[in-house]
Amino acid sequence: MTDEPASAPRRPLTLRDVSDESGVSEMTVSRVLRNRGDVSEATRNKVLEAAKRLGYVPNKIAGALASSRVNLVAVIIPSMSNMVFPEVMTGITQVLDRTDLQPVVGITNYQPDREEDVLYEMLSWRPSGVIIAGLEHSDASRAMLRASGIPVVEIMDVDGEAVDAVVGISHRRAGREMAKAIVKQGFERIGFLGTKMPMDHRARKRFEGFTEALAKTGLEVVEQEFYSGGSALVKGREMTEAILTRDPDLDFLYYSNDMIGAGGLLWCLEKGIDVPGRIGMAGFNGVEFLKGLPKRLATMDAERIEIGRAAAQIVADRASGAVTETGQRIELEPRLQVGDTLRRYKP
Amino acid sequence: MTDEPASAPRRPLTLRDVSDESGVSEMTVSRVLRNRGDVSEATRNKVLEAAKRLGYVPNKIAGALASSRVNLVAVIIPSMSNMVFPEVMTGITQVLDRTDLQPVVGITNYQPDREEDVLYEMLSWRPSGVIIAGLEHSDASRAMLRASGIPVVEIMDVDGEAVDAVVGISHRRAGREMAKAIVKQGFERIGFLGTKMPMDHRARKRFEGFTEALAKTGLEVVEQEFYSGGSALVKGREMTEAILTRDPDLDFLYYSNDMIGAGGLLWCLEKGIDVPGRIGMAGFNGVEFLKGLPKRLATMDAERIEIGRAAAQIVADRASGAVTETGQRIELEPRLQVGDTLRRYKP
């Protein structure tokens, strides 16, 4: 019996092993494995066969160190269970799949110090670019991003100062436009339901834009309700019940995201409340999920896939050297989806 | 004007720069930055200040090459937009956060050849371990996993042959137990709704267990409906309508996941169908989401967070050298959640 089963070698294979096995120099083996430079068909095949026979997997660590090229793109987002960020990832992947770049995801759980750690960790792998959610970062994080010397794209939000490039929508504007659409339908006693603000800058900006636009028409948010943690759908129900108990005369509820909006909508329908005849509702994000509800909640599409695509394109262009420009700014237009809960029945 | 703004240096900083700035040898700088070995408080501070002043971020590529230690754990999953896998990630993160290991996620979109690519890419970074969803992989993937010489944990499913360690539930058993629970309530004309099988081995196994257990009681699935792609909630509605149109006498619908089950439930409630009096329903996964629906869909909890935790623990133990055992097998028990759609009203 041997101590070293073929199935789990103690020492990982190196180029050297493939070189020995094939009788070709390390250098030429390297060229074959990377499709670089001219190699005769004969040696090429010898090498490929040897590599496959041995089950050789190149060591990217050594390769990256030698070439100072790393085909990774750091993607730093607050959460994965949000429905929003997986879609951003879809957009990023769509574009990066056409290049040799690979996304690597880091999760911050909406905590600035966690973001700092994750960023530090990722930058220490010297990625080809960074795509990071939001414009609000700790001073240390911004310093790291600036000092990294690699393309940085801040995504989701354009309301603020960017380190380098930025792709997103204006959440203030999204809030304003929703306010206008609501007022236009004649709603007047408006309640707001959302996340606790400090955790979510984009929700805060939407709220600010919303109240600002209402103020211009002489209206204001007459009741508010906030939550944190827990199942958003359940929270939406609970908050809706709470706010309508406090003020039964509200005629519109604006939710800071679709999930709590969906919860509120389900609750109202169960209670036999006429939506939108008696009360109108709207959420934010435009998640696909809404299509399956009894009524389609009004919402505003946050252009998530498109944001991911555009951000990845900026990184890819810059990493390939084709583009040297920095500080690109792409503002996408949030699209109002009227659905079934915003347009009032004509009396 | 200078060509080289301090904000974006051409050349990334090295240990050497910190050494020069602090007047301490590279080696000692390295020790300080890694908290290794004894360093006097004085030099320690000198180094830390110099590093911070310069904004130095260590190069993990070089570090990993020199030490042949990489604190990354490759996590390979089919999808992020599934609600299931983010929860597995939560469990993994909970455990890894207490170590110096970091998860790196790769997405396969349920495609075996994509899985092969992602795996190859990740292994080439020489991670400390691999956590990979499912037991079904291409021969090449299995060969790579075996040859890697690092801990491999296959998760979610225990029905099959594992490369190394495995943590999950038996989906066949989950299907069997749901069948028994349904039969026990006196349901007899049972329909099944699910994903197209070849894409989803775990759903297939649940279906097999389900039909097998039904057969033992002399029953069978009398109608089936399959889907692929699209919004699961919408698909659930459409499939439910289709299957009940084909066979209006069905008295139970078993869905292969909670999302399509939720769609079906909403559709039935809208149509005024008495659930579970007229027709019973059950899904699979136990997603939190169900709590916010008008009725709680019966389901079976897949123990996702616990699976993530246990898998990460195996990798962490093995990576630390504390445990050398291989081939661990942890089978968790899926828990039936009766909800409101399985227990028949007493007549």
Place this chain on the structure above:
DNA sequence: ATGAAAGCGCTAACAC
């Protein structure tokens, strides 16, 4: 078309 030598930035191992 192929090979030889040097070195990427760091850490292990060993001095002192």
Place this chain on the structure above:
DNA sequence: GTGTTAGCGCTTTCAT
């Protein structure tokens, strides 16, 4: 407690 030396496994560069 601190410094020195020799690589880690590749790729770059320059020969041939």
